[in-house]
Amino acid sequence: MKVLKLQKRNLNSYLESLRVFGEIYGPVRKDEKYIYGQLDDLDKLDLRMLRTILPVKKFLVPPKFNTFSFEGYTYKPELEKIPRRVIFGVHPCEIHGLLILDKFFLERFPDPYYQERRKNTAILGLSCVPDEKCFAKSTGTHFVESGFDLAFNELQDFYLVWVGSSLGDDLVRLRLDLFEEDIKERDLHEYMKWRSWRDSQYKLKLDMTGMPDIMELNYNSPIWKKFGDKDLSCGACSMVCPTCPCYNVRDQLKPVGNSGERQRHWDSCMFKPFAVVAGGHNFRENRAERVKLWYTHKLKAFITEFGKPACVGCGRCIDTCPVDINIKTVVTALKGV
Amino acid sequence: MATNVYLPEPMRIVRRFNLISDVRFFQVRPLAMDRALSLDYLPGQFMIVSLPGIGEAPFSISSTPSRPGLIEFGIRNVGVLTEQLFKLKENEIIGVRGPYGNGFPISKFEKKDLIIVVGGLGAVPLRSLLLYTLDNRDRFGKIYFLYGARRPNEMLFLNEFLELKGRDDLNCLLSVDKDDTGKWTENVGVVTTLFKHLKGINPNNTYATVCGPPVMYKFVIDELLKLGIPKHQILMTLERRMHCGVGKCGHCVIGSIYTCMDGPVFSHWDVLHMKDLI
Numbered sequence A: 001m002k003v004l005k006l007q008k009r010n011l012n013s014y015l016e017s018l019r020v021f022g023e024i025y026g027p028v029r030k031d032e033k034y035i036y037g038q039l040d041d042l043d044k045l046d047l048r049m050l051r052t053i054l055p056v057k058k059f060l061v062p063p064k065f066n067t068f069s070f071e072g073y074t075y076k077p078e079l080e081k082i083p084r085r086v087i088f089g090v091h092p093c094e095i096h097g098l099l100i101l102d103k104f105f106l107e108r109f110p111d112p113y114y115q116e117r118r119k120n121t122a123i124l125g126l127s128c129v130p131d132e133k134c135f136a137k138s139t140g141t142h143f144v145e146s147g148f149d150l151a152f153n154e155l156q157d158f159y160l161v162w163v164g165s166s167l168g169d170d171l172v173r174l175r176l177d178l179f180e181e182d183i184k185e186r187d188l189h190e191y192m193k194w195r196s197w198r199d200s201q202y203k204l205k206l207d208m209t210g211m212p213d214i215m216e217l218n219y220n221s222p223i224w225k226k227f228g229d230k231d232l233s234c235g236a237c238s239m240v241c242p243t244c245p246c247y248n249v250r251d252q253l254k255p256v257g258n259s260g261e262r263q264r265h266w267d268s269c270m271f272k273p274f275a276v277v278a279g280g281h282n283f284r285e286n287r288a289e290r291v292k293l294w295y296t297h298k299l300k301a302f303i304t305e306f307g308k309p310a311c312v313g314c315g316r317c318i319d320t321c322p323v324d325i326n327i328k329t330v331v332t333a334l335k336g337v
Numbered sequence B: 001m002a003t004n005v006y007l008p009e010p011m012r013i014v015r016r017f018n019l020i021s022d023v024r025f026f027q028v029r030p031l032a033m034d035r036a037l038s039l040d041y042l043p044g045q046f047m048i049v050s051l052p053g054i055g056e057a058p059f060s061i062s063s064t065p066s067r068p069g070l071i072e073f074g075i076r077n078v079g080v081l082t083e084q085l086f087k088l089k090e091n092e093i094i095g096v097r098g099p100y101g102n103g104f105p106i107s108k109f110e111k112k113d114l115i116i117v118v119g120g121l122g123a124v125p126l127r128s129l130l131l132y133t134l135d136n137r138d139r140f141g142k143i144y145f146l147y148g149a150r151r152p153n154e155m156l157f158l159n160e161f162l163e164l165k166g167r168d169d170l171n172c173l174l175s176v177d178k179d180d181t182g183k184w185t186e187n188v189g190v191v192t193t194l195f196k197h198l199k200g201i202n203p204n205n206t207y208a209t210v211c212g213p214p215v216m217y218k219f220v221i222d223e224l225l226k227l228g229i230p231k232h233q234i235l236m237t238l239e240r241r242m243h244c245g246v247g248k249c250g251h252c253v254i255g256s257i258y259t260c261m262d263g264p265v266f267s268h269w270d271v272l273h274m275k276d277l278i
């Protein structure tokens, strides 16, 4: 992989040049929190961000979008209006989240909407320093090797920039004059020092080895009822989790004629009606069953199928759940420690 | 670009009539003849029917791939989409996509004896299997078809099955819980009372398939286990809420599996092993 150097003072000039590709988004402040917002003015970029409220999944699988417009029984896929975007400031755990969504949406039965958005969205990664809710080191998602177009690693005065795709290469060529190609030995040393310092900053550790077996042993455990009793079925954990992809489908008719749209919108298995079938039977009537499913999917199903959990250690559920049902409290309870 | 997996394909309603008071038979055909003839599927698979402005819902295929050209469904009027579907007439167009799901592992049934056990609406998918095996009769051993309905006027495809009783290469056993017509000539009793007619079963050489209302499974499976049929040779089709049919929307997830892709056909061993299935 090609690695280049970009002086920090040149970052904004470089990002500015990317407008020829598409709209630029990056971390901006919103009250106490951060979001990925549109950067019509690059001064709004706030690199102190550690985690945004919604993950970058919102660009690849928008909370609500039309899959088809229809007129009579003729359905037309809505793939043309998908904008080209550059998302700057995506942290390693989030890029791993995208790799999980890639497996999910692009392998068996490729999803054309995800495919098109992924193609039209340039992912520009950025290194980060964890807080007490991050545990990406435990999930092995604190560094990236693929899944991005460019990855910026922040050091004292400059960024080391990894070029991760052919699109990334095109993007670098837009302002090749701003990049330096020769990485010096002292740059390498600075990077290695930074790496081990950053590794030491992971205070939260959550060992997830053996989780499928541990889940199995806890199938009838009282912990599910304990968590279930507190749960508010608000679905916030699903919305903020970078790897939760579930959705619902709804048709919308125009007031006149027989045309309309088929819409897809985010759904959560934590919502009560998620598994209701015709006739009203609910396969997961109570909250304990729903909490159990959420964690079974993250910690068992995914490990069994892909060899690793569908959790990238971003800490959003820890930050978000109003009643402290999160990956940390659940894994801890499952292990009985 | 590859075809859009969610794109409904227009199909014309060729024929429709009521099987019983609230279940209607729909025969549909893709508009293009070559597509109609090349549309292949397996017994046990399902398709997703789409009505613009209303939505989509999954339905088992009741026809057999051994008779290409027409796809058949048996649909119960239970709600929003099905009610609209019941308003449609011959020659109107519906959207259909699929087939989806694993279907029955037909190749494993070759040379084996087959016990097909059906309750109520379960006749829809298992009719596909039954017709398929009859159309390819030389590839299978003995075939038993056991169908139980609550009353004579709740039995789907009644005349078709009564006719099949005339065949000597099939053991077709029909039963109703209660005869309220006084004209019923077949067995009376729940479907498990038909098991007494199964003589000389060689369990290791037998596959059983079950589909019916949830309450039926336990009793039927107990009978099949009593016959000594191995757990992995007892197959059943399950129902869950489904929106996409292709492992994306998450609605059909049970524990670690997607009913729409890994199922809807599961073995009794899967059920014991994976929990929560029934």
Ligand SMILES: Cc1cc2nc3c(=O)[nH]c(=O)nc-3n(C[C@H](O)[C@H](O)[C@H](O)COP(=O)(O)OP(=O)(O)OC[C@H]3O[C@@H](n4cnc5c(N)ncnc54)[C@H](O)[C@@H]3O)c2cc1C
Pocket (backbone or CB within 6 Å): A276, A277, A278, A279, A280, B046, B055, B056, B057, B058, B059, B060, B061, B074, B075, B076, B077, B078, B079, B080, B081, B082, B083, B121, B124, B125, B238, B239, B240, B241, B242, B243, B264
């Ligand atoms: C694999 C499979 C095979 C099936 N085969 C048959 C069949 O052969 N014949 C038959 O009559 N029925 C079959 N069903 C059930 C059928 O899909 C439901 O009866 C149908 O979805 C009801 O739709 P509705 O809008 O009329 O009902 P409503 O009760 O009005 O449904 C309301 C809403 O609930 C949701 N919903 C309810 N049940 C389901 C469901 N099972 N899947 C997805 N969404 C649901 C939908 O969003 C729907 O819009 C099958 C279901 C599955 C999963």
Ligand code: SF4
Pocket (backbone or CB within 6 Å): A240, A241, A242, A243, A298, A310, A311, A312, A313, A314, A315, A316, A317, A318, A327
């Ligand atoms: S489970 Fe929690 S920590 Fe893990 S990826 Fe999802 S939101 Fe982040």
Ligand code: SF4
Pocket (backbone or CB within 6 Å): A230, A231, A232, A233, A234, A235, A236, A237, A238, A270, A320, A321, A322, A323, A324, A325, A326
């Ligand atoms: S676990 Fe927490 S965030 Fe998730 S639905 Fe329940 S209360 Fe909401």
Ligand code: FES
Pocket (backbone or CB within 6 Å): B241, B242, B243, B244, B245, B246, B247, B248, B249, B250, B251, B252, B253, B258, B259, B260, B261
């Ligand atoms: S029906 Fe959508 S995941 Fe199975």
